[in-house]
Amino acid sequence: MELKDRLILVTGGAHRLGKEMALHAARLGMNVAITYNAASAAAEATCAEIEALGRQALAVRCDQANADQISEAIDKIASHFGRLDCLVNSASVLNQKDFFEITPQEWDEVQAVNTRGPFFFIQTAARLMLASEGGAMINIIDESVLKPSLEYPHHSISKSGLWALTRLSAIRLAPTIRVNAILPGAVLKPSGWDEARYQALAEHVPLKRMGTPQDVCRALEFLLLSDYITGQMIVVEGGTTVI
Amino acid sequence: MELKDSVVIITGAATRVGREVALALAARGAQIAFTYYASDEPWQQTRAEIEASGVGCLAEQLEVRDSAQVQSFVQKALNQFGRIDVLINNASVWLKSPFLQIKEADWDLALDVNLKGPFLCSQAVAPVMLQQGTGGVILNITDLSAFQVWPGYAHHAASKAGLVALTKSLAVELAPTIRVNAIAPGTVLLPPNAPPEKIQWAVDKSLVKRVGTPQDVAQLAIFLIENEFTTGAVYFVDGGRSLV
Numbered sequence: 001m002e003l004k005d006r007l008i009l010v011t012g013g014a015h016r017l018g019k020e021m022a023l024h025a026a027r028l029g030m031n032v033a034i035t036y037n038a039a040s041a042a043a044e045a046t047c048a049e050i051e052a053l054g055r056q057a058l059a060v061r062c063d064q065a066n067a068d069q070i071s072e073a074i075d076k077i078a079s080h081f082g083r084l085d086c087l088v089n090s091a092s093v094l095n096q097k098d099f100f101e102i103t104p105q106e107w108d109e110v111q112a113v114n115t116r117g118p119f120f121f122i123q124t125a126a127r128l129m130l131a132s133e134g135g136a137m138i139n140i141i142d143e144s145v146l147k148p149s150l151e152y153p154h155h156s157i158s159k160s161g162l163w164a165l166t167r168l169s170a171i172r173l174a175p176t177i178r179v180n181a182i183l184p185g186a187v188l189k190p191s192g193w194d195e196a197r198y199q200a201l202a203e204h205v206p207l208k209r210m211g212t213p214q215d216v217c218r219a220l221e222f223l224l225l226s227d228y229i230t231g232q233m234i235v236v237e238g239g240t241t242v243i
Numbered sequence: 244m245e246l247k248d249s250v251v252i253i254t255g256a257a258t259r260v261g262r263e264v265a266l267a268l269a270a271r272g273a274q275i276a277f278t279y280y281a282s283d284e285p286w287q288q289t290r291a292e293i294e295a296s297g298v299g300c301l302a303e304q305l306e307v308r309d310s311a312q313v314q315s316f317v318q319k320a321l322n323q324f325g326r327i328d329v330l331i332n333n334a335s336v337w338l339k340s341p342f343l344q345i346k347e348a349d350w351d352l353a354l355d356v357n358l359k360g361p362f363l364c365s366q367a368v369a370p371v372m373l374q375q376g377t378g379g380v381i382l383n384i385t386d387l388s389a390f391q392v393w394p395g396y397a398h399h400a401a402s403k404a405g406l407v408a409l410t411k412s413l414a415v416e417l418a419p420t421i422r423v424n425a426i427a428p429g430t431v432l433l434p435p436n437a438p439p440e441k442i443q444w445a446v447d448k449s450l451v452k453r454v455g456t457p458q459d460v461a462q463l464a465i466f467l468i469e470n471e472f473t474t475g476a477v478y479f480v481d482g483g484r485s486l487v
Contacts (some may be wrong), residue, residue: 170450178451207474222466222470228459228480
């Protein structure tokens with residue numbers, strides 16, 4: 001699809017990987033809306049960087065555990081830009097917890113943000129996109145979909161749900177909207193980790209290095225442009241899920 | 244990996260999808276060494292079009308099942324270009340036969356061309372890439388038969404599923420220097436004489452309601468060559484066909 005002057009929404013686009021993808025989309029000539037939950041200063045800074053690239057930007061506060069806030073966010077974007085062409089479900093929580101210690105509340109919180117939120121973003125965004133020219137959606141999953149993570153059990157399951165949602169909505173929204181997933185490996189140091197602890201992980205990556213946000217941005221660009229790919233995951237993890 | 248000035252070997256590239264991938268890579272500045280199987284294939288035309296992009300080109304007749312021929316072709320490419328950065332195992336036969344009527348020779352032909360060929364080519368090229376120390380990329384062209392059941396293609400499906408297993412094995416064994424991935428196209432190029440009902444069938448089978456193009460495959464090949472953090476996976480370009 002043609003990307004110039006189209007509108008992309010990146011959930012969780014204020015910082016980290018979401019921000020990198022939002023900026024990459026802006027460099028491709030797209031206007032960009034982002035959602036944020038708590039990071040309002042970071043969201044404003046990201047918008048300023050997008051505008052510095054000569055593109056339009058809008059930051060909308062949205063706690064996506066709340067479906068009403070999702071439809072309000074889409075309404076705001078629709079009235080501001082009058083269109084929506086692409087959606088990137090990037091917002092996510094990552095809570096470490098042992099299998100036996102997860103409470104029902106913790107389970108619900110993770111599912112609400114990582115699976116239920118993307119579902120209602122897709123549902124409400126699809127109504128808007130189907131009314132215009134269609135477009136593309138990309139869901140950010142992770143390695144836990146292919147290799148269950150015992151440190152993050154409820155997270156693994158929420159991302160597996162997002163992968164199921166990817167395939168289901170690819171079928172339901174075809175041929176007008178393509179829906180795909182990107183499975184990044186470790187491409188950005190978790191906050192609070194020191195460099196040595198992070199780089200030590202490279203030993204477990206077949207390519208013997210950590211990835212970069214740019215690796216994921218390339219996959220994003222590829223999926224936005226590739227009109228014959230839908231319902232797929234693009235794996236960008238240095239081979240970790242092969243072993 | 245940067246495509247400009249890289250050296251790409253692609254098998255079975257005189258015609259059809261292989262040809263279009265070769266031309267797309269040549270247009271990005273890659274030098275191309277390609278093989279063809281039958282001397283009546285329009286390989287000279289393909290070579291002329293590649294050279295018209297301003298890149299070097301080597302075209303050789305090759306039986307991918309023959310290890311001596313494979314070794315000699317790889318050596319020729321190395322002599323001409325001095326290095327090898329990418330290998331695309333594209334040459335393939337497409338045999339159809341009900342299971343009970345598959346002859347031993349049919350089975351051998353499918354497995355030898357579609358699986359042993361990539362094995363021999365990879366084994367010939369990988370030492371060159373490892374020695375260069377600047378990385379390398381191997382792309383194996385499999386198809387949906389490795390994942391779906393198509394009656395009448397047991398030998399074909401076994402060969403393409405084997406190619407997926409080979410892809411993953413090589414990704415692990417040749418890491419971190421060489422990245423190895425597979426591409427699984429759906430219907431991206433029908434035979435030239437395809438009847439309208441066959442075209443309609445392919446459109447209906449896809450979720451995006453069109454037949455793909457060789458350029459869709461070329462775009463994916465370029466992505467997998469350039470993206471340095473991908474290895475060991477199968478990437479589908481099938482318009483969503485494998486979902487339904």
